[in-house]
Amino acid sequence: MSARFLDVAVVGVQSWLTRTSNLQGRRGASTLIREATDPARVMADIPGLGEIAAVNTDAGQVDGVVALRLLADGDADAERAEWAVAEHLRARLPAASLRAVHLRGDSYAAARAADTVLAQREWVPMVPEWPAGKPCDWCRTWTASQMVKTADEHIGLCRDCLARRVAAGSTVSTRAGRAPGTERDLLARLDTAARVPNDFTELAELGPPGEHTRGHPARRRQRHRPLRHRRPHPLPGFPVAATISEATWSALLAAIAAITPAHATVLPMVAHFVGGDDVLVSVPAHQVWRFLAALLPAFAEHTTTDRRLRKVTAPTLSAGVVVHHRAEPLSTVADLAWRLLTAAKQDHRGQHAAIGWQSVTHDGTDRITRPSLPVADLAARWPDLARLAALPGSARARLGELCLAERRGAAPHRLDAHAERLGIGETTAPFRGHGGIALDDALALTRWWT
Structure with a gap:
């Protein structure tokens, strides 16, 4: 018997996260999107939603996506659920673009694989085209709506950035609930007493002495080839998204272990976003290749040894890497990493994992025409590169x-x-x-x- 599903997702998560150039704004955004799109919280916060929808557990829990299973097949209830969730997200994430997708299938995995979209709607941020007034000191996009005092100065922030600042927290704070959400998950999975760097300066200083490495983090963005692009139907009830998310986390933990010294008190990584098949992290520049050399095989091992994935087309992992000085705006390097990743996937048509990479310090911020690096080539040439x-x-x-x-x-x-x-x-x-x-x-x- 077919069922109806509703996904309401933040569109362009990475662009929204990096809308502000500083790490505090990014961390606040990470916490906001996690809390706002937590399905259990959504169900609890929206009166009456539980009468027409339930959490879609087959979709897994991915930051930025509210996945629901409709309890009835009627269009009226489906539209009511969409509007309720979209308005809930709009109130908490005012600058984010949203997309609502209605699907039907015997299972969620089958509906995604067959692309059986019943309806789709875009929810764009409600902002004036010409905002008069002082620009926000963080995003420089919206008009500042409130002045706030920092340790050094008074700054004006817009509604979105104000919410980010409140939610940002600090990795050195001892106050309960103040640690950033993604990094809190990371530390819990590692079961370590170490903390993550509080800012990019601290991250960059984890590099070895030397002018060529000090102050240079590497921004790495990865994405897999989604299973829904294959034509054969996956196994009934097969939790594709949850399986890929677990593979991503397993690979990430292996990569962190590979670059973290014994008895370290600060981990050499900042996790900006980890959600399903979309990841944005920063590591010290001198660690990036060792990080990738551990991450990519670990992901492949996890997906090839999963008995359920043996019966479907296994996902591949590719990455976009940008080496830059810590003062480079996060939004600039995240966008470049995305373009490098896109080019790497296009070069290999999604058939082989590959790495697109560039050093802003030496090559500039415009993408250069360097060929992407197949992961197999990196592994084969590792001793020669050393x-x-x-x-x-x-x-x-x-x-x-x-x-x-x-x-x-x-x-x-x-x-x-x-x-x-x-x-x-x-x-x-x-x-x-x-x-x-x-x-x-x-x-x-x-x-x-x-």
């Missing part, structure tokens, strides 16, 4: 100059002759053939190697 990274900085800088000259038309034998003269020909050789990682890309990659 040997290249072990060369003195001056030697790698000279190789980079010769690579640039070669791209501009200089004879290729100059670079190879230089490498042979220095006795590093065997180190550069793995990156001089056709295909795989080119030497100039490998040199750029190893700037952030440990």
Whole structure:
């Protein structure tokens, strides 16, 4: 017997999270979206909703999505539930865009796989096109509605940013309930007494001494290839979203363990958002490749060993990586990470996991045309990359100059002759053939190697 489902979701979660440039605003947004879209809270806060809908447990709990199962198939009850949930979210997340999708199927997984959309509606933020008055000091988008006093100054904040500030909390606070939600989950899963960094300065300072690494976090965004793109129906009642979410968390915990020193009191990571197949995290730049080298295989192992996923097309994981100085606005690097991730998925048509990456410090904020890096290539070339990274900085800088000259038309034998003269020909050789990682890309990659 078919059932009717309703999903009301925040559209462009990452863009909304990074609407403010500082970490406090992002942390507050993370807490707000978690609390506002908690299905149990939604059911409890909206009078009468339980008479027409129930929590859709098959969808799992993903921050930013309210997933419900309608108790009847009538359009009137479905529209009533949609309006109630959308207005509930609009009051708590005033700057977020929402999308309501109505589905029908024998199970939620079957409805998502078949894309049986009965209706869809966009709920855009209600804001004036030309807001008169002082711009908000955090988002610079809406008009400030209230002045607040910080430790250093008075600032004007809009409705959305005011709510973020109240919800932000602090990772060094001992007050109950003040720790940011995503990071609170992270610490609970790790079962550790360590805390997460309170700001990007503290995160960046976890890097090793040296001008080339200090102050540089790496922003990493990942997304999987969703199962709903496959045509065969998944198993009846198979909780696809919950299974992918658990695989993501398992991989994330493995990656954190790989880059965290023993007896650390502060974890070398800030988790901005972890929701189903969408993740945005920051780690010290020099740890990013070791983090990915642990994360990607851990996700693949989890999905390939899950007996239920063996009978469907297993998801793949790709990532967009941006290395930048801590002062770079979060919104800028998160947007670039998204574009790098999109390009990586397009390069491989979702068939293979890949990494798109860029250093804002060296390459700028406009996406460059560097080929994405297949995960298999990173694993295969790991020892070769380590040997290249072990060369003195001056030697790698000279190789980079010769690579640039070669791209501009200089004879290729100059670079190879230089490498042979220095006795590093065997180190550069793995990156001089056709295909795989080119030497100039490998040199750029190893700037952030440990």
